[in-house]
Amino acid sequence: MSGTAVVTGAASGLGRAIARRFAKEGIKVALWDVDLAGAKRVGEEIGTLATPFAVDITNTAVVGATWAATKAALGTPSILVNSAGILGPSAGIASYPEEQWHRVLDINLNGTFRCCQAAVPDMVAGGYGRIVNIASIAGKDGNPNVAAYVASKAAVIALTKSMGKELATSGVLVNAISPSASETAIFGDLTDERRAKLLANVPMARMVRPEEVAELAFWLASPACSFSTGATFDISGGRATY
Template sequence: MDYGKPIIVPINSIEVAAITSSNTYDFHDRVALVTGGASGIGAATAALLRAGGATVVVADLVVGDAEHALGCDVTDAAAVDTVVDTVVRTHGGLDILVCAAGTPGTVGLPWEIGDEEWRRISAVNLDGTFHACRAAARHMAQRRRGRIVNVASVAGTRGQASLAAYAASKAGVVNLTQSFGVALASYGVLVNCVTPGVIRTPLLEGVDDDALDAMVSRMPIGRMGEPEEVARLIAFLASDDLTFSTGATFDVSAGRTLT
């Protein structure tokens, strides 16, 4: 039988509504910290955790006057330590950490990357994740419970000719997740990460239409993802329903890793 060419159906408002109104997990009596939680995947995750009953603290460079929001530069280890200490002191503990702070870097060939740009991307994506995981782990290990979810990228699972610094930093996040996962397993703390593909977030600002179309064309589902779609997976990984997985990488790239 000839099935012809696949039909790509673009996401519409009805589908988006279905995504944002999905059921939530029970996070009552849980305290969560979301770095990079003022926009994109971080904001969608914070909203979903709140919908489940969690007390959610958002840490970001700019947070405005939002409730339970703290200004923080994740590249500053002391600032991250202060945020975690503040959350623990103010809310009585920290049960969930989601590391969603990140930067895409600039597009170019690997040998065109300057030292300053390399260090900047690594400082946000890899160092920032390490700072938050380290600070949270110290507290969670003492309490012998907790969930940590890091946001890596499908780019971190394979080399990227035009995004070498970004890909390398996200590959580091995957490996860092494995290290923390193994180290904290006996303490009752589970650490996992997600690897999103092309998601409709502010990180795509500045990417020209041709480059964006090319990225989407390599995704078998044939469209960009929505932040809420990633957030739903993160919510599961942060929930008590997750009991037997740590140090793992969960793909949310619409099949990009298979092409």
């Protein structure tokens, strides 16, 4: 496969694994991340198919300018994967800090919206595109003490449904992935107690590997995915029952 993909959050975790998977297929990858040093490290791992870009997805003008810069450098992307995200603080709803509520929503939900808004006009004009939004099982099930995260991920699932229907005849397919826990930087240092809690609801009793999420993302980003849009694909070791 050829072409160009934008992967946000590509400096780490799931985004890094997805970028590596795409490059394995010969796809040029734009590594979008606020952590430029991290994106450069991943770029060195991948080699010539990867180009790092410093981009904070909370800034609409920067997202638009980086889309234009990516087009100029690598050709118009036909794939966008929205993986950049944060967990935010762990706190009960009564004490959840409001500014952190806004921060989590602004990255996880509004950032995804901004990147989609930058990508969709070119994809529609070209009559083809694949957008993959990384949501979370938390957005379907809920998790205690991370209300902003859960709300943001439920909203990403809803955004995906809306865009899928809106763009259904345009050639641009929009789907989401809802992984269960994966041991990435998003959790910081995991204690054994926290790890046990994260695994308590997972029938397969292990974390999902970033490479497993990348495999699903690759299929959703490929022409082989041709009759699914607005859908959320489970990768939760049997946790999800719907």
